[in-house]
Amino acid sequence: MESISIFEIIKVGIGPSSSHTMGPWRAALFFLDLLRKNSQLNKVAEISTTLFGSLAKTGKGHGTDIAVILGLSNEDFKTIDTDKIGEKIEEIKSKGSISISADHSISFNYDKHILFEYSKSLDYHPNGMRFEAKLIDGSLISQEYFSVGGGFVVKQNTGHVATNPITSKYPCHSQKDLLDNCNRLNLSISELVMLNETAWQTEAETRKQALYIWEEIKNCIFRGINKSGMLPGGLKVRRRAYDLNEKFLKGQKFANVADWIKAIKNGPKDFDTVNKWISVFALAVNEENASFGRIITAPTNGASGVIPAVIMYAHCFTQNFGEDEIVKFILTAGEIGTLYKKGATISAAMGGCQAEIGVSSSMAAGALTEALGGRKEQVCQAAEIAMEHHLGMTCDPIGGLVQIPCIERNSMGAIKAITASNMALESDSSAARLSLDNVIQVMWETALDMKSKYKETSEGGLAKIPVNIAEC
Structure with a gap:
């Protein structure tokens, strides 16, 4: 593979x-x-x-x-x-x-x-x-x-998925591979991923690209909170990130993303406030996505708000979450995503929304656990927990638009990721009864069993509820 x-x-x-x-x-x-x-x-x-x-x-x-x-x-x-x-x-x-x-x-x-x-x-x-x-x-x-x-x-008969298909030095196609290689080399998951990425580029280039992804994430969220009005497509869905940001920051305006983040960090940090900001981050990205905006695909566009929401949460509301932690987060999230890509699917047309929001939540949960100092076993446990509670989620976009229920699901996926990480960090991972490999296998089996009308066809679920859609 x-x-x-x-x-x-x-x-x-x-x-x-x-x-x-x-x-x-x-x-x-x-x-x-x-x-x-x-x-x-x-x-x-x-x-x-x-x-x-x-x-x-x-x-x-x-x-x-x-x-x-x-x-x-x-x-x-x-x-x-x-x-x-x-x-x-x-x-x-x-x-x-x-x-x-x-x-x-x-x-x-x-x-x-x-x-x-x-x-x-x-x-x-x-x-x-x-x-x-x-x-x-x-x-x-x-x-x-x-x-x-x-x-x-x-193409049907090529057999290749990656743009540049190679075999890395320590290939990981499962949780077992991941943990075996980490144990053999005495490395954390993000350290192992950094080593494997040298098959494509140097460590310095990998770090630079991860930080570039972080800059794009920040810029995307900032664009999203600065745009108001209706989303295109005829559903008349109103952008909410703008109004919520205005409310929480009392109408303050910011010329750049750094000053905006500083204001959030200097604001209240009670549970209710933090919880609301997580939703703002996710909504901002997916409202940009719904408007043909530039976003970070992670691992898909329909689920592009989960990882940005979780990493921005960590940056704003946890201690000492700087560039090193950001790199660890992105490396770990990406690696978990490759396990789903190879062991199941990240296509909603094949697996429903569990293959999009479920996978992104799993990626974010494991990545947050790694960045906050969790052991490699806890990283895998967090990723497993997050997916476990997305199994069977259908893809049923109303009108074929990536808006309802897609946008709100990113906020839900982010919250589940953070909860899964918290649970894993406070758990004895040796007592876990399920592995990430187990849940990836079950997710794929669930995808195969799911009826096609629940797989990004807009023929079942919420999508079949009559909703008036105006001309674009």
């Missing part, structure tokens, strides 16, 4: 969905690259994209169509000005053309070239899509891709 860098689990992304937005966006870029490598890009007359299964059923709500169009336009979701996305899409639709390279444009008609196959799924994965390029000479080039969660994209 290949090793996966933690920075493929925790990375810069764009909302609202890692599997339904980032994945199709990357797939479109992969298809252009395929044409480019075959010297066919400038011979293309038109490209049609067919979205199957879950990608079709929640595609418009998740912005899958927008992602494909932007991917075929050679835009990069890591650098695009997110405030200009709507403008770019309208320009392409009105002009009736897409520039697939610097010197070649092709005709584009939304109704003709973006197709939704609601009643059919491709065999390999519910999130399947097919790109078909018609060349000037009339010949066709076709390729299928699958968005398998967390922004990962594969």
Whole structure:
């Protein structure tokens, strides 16, 4: 089994969905690259994209169509000005053309070239899509891709998930591997992860990237608490992080994120206040995510608020939580995420919301325990506890939008992570009756048993309750 860098689990992304937005966006870029490598890009007359299964059923709500169009336009979701996305899409639709390279444009008609196959799924994965390029000479080039969660994209027969598949020095594909390697080398979990990350880059570069992730987390939360109004999509969901932040800080304004954090640290630290701030942190991120904002995918976009909320909680409300602890947190969270990626799934279309909020809560619980000085066994116990209480959670977004119940679930996932960490830190982990490996296995079995209508199709659960959705 290949090793996966933690920075493929925790990375810069764009909302609202890692599997339904980032994945199709990357797939479109992969298809252009395929044409480019075959010297066919400038011979293309038109490209049609067919979205199957879950990608079709929640595609418009998740912005899958927008992602494909932007991917075929050679835009990069890591650098695009997110405030200009709507403008770019309208320009392409009105002009009736897409520039697939610097010197070649092709005709584009939304109704003709973006197709939704609601009643059919491709065999390999519910999130399947097919790109078909018609060349000037009339010949066709076709390729299928699958968005398998967390922004990962594969072709059916490649067998690779990681962008750069290698085997690290001390591969860890389970809790047993993790603890065995830590015991053999006398290392903590974060130290072992740091050592394994040298398969991709130096320790200094790993630390720098982890701190870059932290900066992006802070900036994302700060953007979220400074924006008010309604979220896009027609559900008329009002942003709440702005109003709550205004209330708790009595209307104070801050020019930068450092001053804002300082004000929070200098404020009340009673349980009720801290609990409310955790919700603000999570809401701020996921309201950004719902608005095609730039967020940190950890491990998915629908669950992108959990880890930021927990790490910001630790930074603001626990003692001596500085850069070293932040690096430990991110390394450990990422490693736990790889265990779920390899042993189960991080795709809601495969496993329901337990594969998103459940996994992110598990990652955050273990990471917080590590950063606060917990033993490696307690880290695994915290991760197990958090997932144990998310087992069976369905993915049932109303209207296919990553808003209800998704946004609030991030706040719940963060609280559960902190509770799980507290329980593990105060427990004798040798008395634990379940392991992280056990709960990952059960989570996967639960995913296989779950009906498809509860897996990101908006056909069951809360999603089938009649709700008036206005035009976007």
